[in-house]
Amino acid sequence: MLQQQFAVAWLGHASVLARCGGVNVLVDPVLSERIGYRIAGRTIGPRRLSDAPVHAEALRGAADLLLITHAHFDHLDRPTLRVLADARTTVVVPKGCARLIPKGFCDVVELRAQDTPDVCGLRVESMEPNHRGERHAWDRHRKALSYVVRWDAGGALFAGDTAMTHAFDALQGLDLAVFGIGAYNPRTHAHATPEQAWAMFKACGATKLLPVHHSTFHMSDEPMDEPMQRLIAAAGEERARVVEAELGETKALGTGH
Numbered sequence: 001m002l003q004q005q006f007a008v009a010w011l012g013h014a015s016v017l018a019r020c021g022g023v024n025v026l027v028d029p030v031l032s033e034r035i036g037y038r039i040a041g042r043t044i045g046p047r048r049l050s051d052a053p054v055h056a057e058a059l060r061g062a063a064d065l066l067l068i069t070h071a072h073f074d075h076l077d078r079p080t081l082r083v084l085a086d087a088r089t090t091v092v093v094p095k096g097c098a099r100l101i102p103k104g105f106c107d108v109v110e111l112r113a114q115d116t117p118d119v120c121g122l123r124v125e126s127m128e129p130n131h132r133g134e135r136h137a138w139d140r141h142r143k144a145l146s147y148v149v150r151w152d153a154g155g156a157l158f159a160g161d162t163a164m165t166h167a168f169d170a171l172q173g174l175d176l177a178v179f180g181i182g183a184y185n186p187r188t189h190a191h192a193t194p195e196q197a198w199a200m201f202k203a204c205g206a207t208k209l210l211p212v213h214h215s216t217f218h219m220s221d222e223p224m225d226e227p228m229q230r231l232i233a234a235a236g237e238e239r240a241r242v243v244e245a246e247l248g249e250t251k252a253l254g255t256g257h
Contacts (some may be wrong), residue, residue: 006154007252008176010245012052013216014075016158016178017063021151023122026063027158027178029084030077031056035217037073045073046217049224053248056083065120068093069160070144071100071135074217078102090120094133096142111145123150129162131190148174157204161213163189164196168204176243176253177206180213181231185222194230201241208253209235210243 002009002019009017016027031052036045066089068076076093078100085104093101098108109119113128125148133144146159146168154175157168161180168177179197183190191213192200201209214227228244235242245251 002250004250004252006175006254007250008156008178008210008243008245009053009248009250010210010212011054012048012050012247014069014160014180014213016210016212017059018149018156018176020122020149020156021153023065023120023151024063025065025067025122025149026059026084026089027067027147028069028075028160029056029059029066029080030074031059031080031083032077035073035077043079046219049216049218050247056080060084061086061088063089065089065122065124065149066091066105067124067147067149067158068097068101069129069146069158070094070131070133071097071139071142072133072161073135074219075160076100076135092119092124092147094126094143094145096133096139100135113143113145121151124148125150127167129160129167130165131161131163157206159200161190162192162200164192165200166203168200171204171206174204174206176208176210177201177204178210178212181211182214182222182227183220184227185220187220191220194227195234198231198234208241208243210245210251 014028018025034043082102091108111126127146129146131144133142156176181194184193
């Protein structure tokens with residue numbers, strides 16, 4: 001696990017392990033080789049383009065707080081969650097998603113947009129992204145959420161999936177923002193382009209940007225290396241604000257300010 005007070009590791013796709021003020025936070029953990037529907041004992045869906053940097057077993061009980069942004073298979077992976085289930089971990093999910101979480105966790109907390117509970121010593125502020133949260137075509141009751149996590153020394157935004165939105169404009173006290181930059185071609189109605197992700201990052205006022213949701217599963221038509229190339233081009237002279245993390249690499253981000 002991360003040892004610093006404020007650090008982050010990208011685990012592939014939208015999966016992030018962060019240490020926020022000494023609290024271990026795991027976001028949208030998807031560590032399976034393949035994601036999708038289970039049919040006759042097999043998973044039907046995209047396969048990882050590279051191995052996960054860590055096995056789920058190694059993270060069982062290591063996270064204090066587990067955040068699920070929405071129920072899509074590439075964000076809520078029940079096989080991974082079954083392995084991670086541990087009485088030391090509290091799970092936060094959007095409204096309508098609690099029943100999808102395997103048993104064995106300390107607690108499963110459902111939130112609506114604009115809820116602001118204190119969980120595991122952190123303040124969790126839920127926000128509504130520009131994205132739908134259903135797992136199947138018939139369960140439109142499930143929502144998608146973004147989360148701002150705050151602690152005494154700082155804050156971080158875990159946006160999850162979102163198309164372009166002004167929902168995050170002018171947030172205060174953010175040291176890190178995590179935005180998806182891939183799966184936009186041809187679905188810009190659901191996922192931001194790299195340029196839009198950079199614009200949302202700039203508008204939210206965070207110090208650093210961790211780009212995710214790229215280079216892990218072949219889910220769209222853009223080349224795998226295009227999202228990062230376009231993001232770096234959009235950042236220009238501010239490239240140093242992009243956390244260019246290799247898969248599984250830990251990036252220490254200081255104390256939170």
